[in-house]
Amino acid sequence: xxxxxxxxxxxxxxxxxxxxxxxxxVPGWTVRTVGKQxxxxxxxxxxxxxxxxxxxxxxxxxxxxLVPGGRGSRTLMHDxxxxxxxxxVDRVTKWTTSVCTGSLLLGAAGLLEGRRATTNWLVLEAMxxxxxxxxxxxxxxxxxxxxxxxxxxxxxxxxxxVAREADPRVxxxxxxxxxxxxxxxxxxxxPEKADPEIVELVRRAASAGGPLLEPSG
Amino acid sequence: xxxxxxxxxxxxxxxxxxxxxxxxxVPGWTVRTVGKQxxxxxxxxxxxxxxxxxxxxxxxxxxxxLVPGGRGSRTLMHDxxxxxxxxxVDRVTKWTTSVCTGSLLLGAAGLLEGRRATTNWLVLEAMxxxxxxxxxxxxxxxxxxxxxxxxxxxxxxxxxxVAREADPRVxxxxxxxxxxxxxxxxxxxxPEKADPEIVELVRRAASAGGPLLEPSG
Numbered sequence: 001x002x003x004x005x006x007x008x009x010x011x012x013x014x015x016x017x018x019x020x021x022x023x024x025x026v027p028g029w030t031v032r033t034v035g036k037q038x039x040x041x042x043x044x045x046x047x048x049x050x051x052x053x054x055x056x057x058x059x060x061x062x063x064x065x066l067v068p069g070g071r072g073s074r075t076l077m078h079d080x081x082x083x084x085x086x087x088x089v090d091r092v093t094k095w096t097t098s099v100c101t102g103s104l105l106l107g108a109a110g111l112l113e114g115r116r117a118t119t120n121w122l123v124l125e126a127m128x129x130x131x132x133x134x135x136x137x138x139x140x141x142x143x144x145x146x147x148x149x150x151x152x153x154x155x156x157x158x159x160x161x162v163a164r165e166a167d168p169r170v171x172x173x174x175x176x177x178x179x180x181x182x183x184x185x186x187x188x189x190x191p192e193k194a195d196p197e198i199v200e201l202v203r204r205a206a207s208a209g210g211p212l213l214e215p216s217g
Numbered sequence: 218x219x220x221x222x223x224x225x226x227x228x229x230x231x232x233x234x235x236x237x238x239x240x241x242x243v244p245g246w247t248v249r250t251v252g253k254q255x256x257x258x259x260x261x262x263x264x265x266x267x268x269x270x271x272x273x274x275x276x277x278x279x280x281x282x283l284v285p286g287g288r289g290s291r292t293l294m295h296d297x298x299x300x301x302x303x304x305x306v307d308r309v310t311k312w313t314t315s316v317c318t319g320s321l322l323l324g325a326a327g328l329l330e331g332r333r334a335t336t337n338w339l340v341l342e343a344m345x346x347x348x349x350x351x352x353x354x355x356x357x358x359x360x361x362x363x364x365x366x367x368x369x370x371x372x373x374x375x376x377x378x379v380a381r382e383a384d385p386r387v388x389x390x391x392x393x394x395x396x397x398x399x400x401x402x403x404x405x406x407x408p409e410k411a412d413p414e415i416v417e418l419v420r421r422a423a424s425a426g427g428p429l430l431e432p433s434g
Contacts, residue, residue: 049268181406189398
């Protein structure tokens with residue numbers, strides 16, 4: 001399994017690295033980072049640099065493509081070079097996947113049309129503009145396209161992919177290897193469960209475009 | 218809150234990026250990546266590059282230091298430059314923390330002596346060689362030192378830190394922001410819960426030094 005992980009400026013690094021850590025641990029699976037140019041991209045907020053190893057031209061036949069989200073997705077969804085690449089690779093992939101607002105890129109490339117899809121809860125309704133039916137949940141599999149909800153949902157989706165594509169026993173082993181026995185301190189991880197005041201706080205901060213809880217430059 | 222995130226060759230990227238994604242989203246908190254040299258380090262297995270922005274000399278007074286794990290920790294635990302830096306910054310930190318085998322570095326620096334500590338379940342007993350008492354669980358707080366269990370436990374620890382140090386409401390908001398409402402596909406995330414055959418498989422693969430499930434070069 002050859003996996004292409006798209007990296008770009010202002011991505012949310014956990015969107016990419018959560019699934020990366022799962023997929024890289026499957027025997028025989030290789031993950032390659034892909035982007036518009038080789039070299040460093042910076043995370044949303046700027047405080048972490050990740051490295052693109054391969055240009056889009058160099059990776060044309062992945063078996064699985066994974067598109068993480070982040071504020072930079074709003075810019076990239078108007079980038080025809082990236083959208084064309086997504087359409088090209090989608091012709092040959094076995095799985096085309098996204099995490100969080102990575103789905104905006106799949107949608108803008110026309111790959112969600114007529115499909116059920118999910119994304120970050122803050123932009124779930126935006127799926128309609130791509131001809132997709134917005135669906136809640138950790139991830140949604142429709143044909144060969146799997147879209148995951150916000151950030152950490154990518155970990156659940158990746159384990160699901162391993163179980164589907166390799167073997168459930170392999171997925172169990174990887175889950176143990178990353179000691180994924182989560183124990184969140186609060187029951188606030190989805191808008192249905194969180195205190196409505198917290199939901200409103202996060203919603204306002206997000207529309208202000210800053211870090212989660214305050215407007216920023 | 219000034220946070221120093223130590224990066225080094227052959228780290229497990231999710232150990233670093235899980236907590237990074239939590240901590241970077243707290244208003245007023247800044248995370249800086251620190252390492253022996255500025256520039257790229259490669260993950261365990263080599264397929265992901267992360268960027269060190271600051272040398273050890275440049276970051277001497279963080280409020281919080283976070284040490285991720287990964288196979289490279291076995292090399293780094295004999296690196297006197299890094300151990301000295303850890304001892305130096307520990308004098309001024311409010312919190313000294315590790316994820317997974319990052320605890321081997323804290324231990325080798327002498328910072329776990331007389332403390333209760335945890336780490337990846339595969340090396341839990343190794344805590345004794347540092348004069349620490351091995352304890353199970355997602356993370357262990359003893360004084361100002363918090364050690365987290367394997368890989369994904371860093372996310373739980375980071376949310377705990379936000380609740381302790383900023384405010385529980387902020388931690389709830391960050392948890393919602395990263396949509397951390399985990400739904401692991403299996404109940405295999407700890408050695409107590411996983412099928413004993415899976416535990417044995419992961420144990421053997423780990424001692425062979427390869428990816429989780431097979432020996433490698």
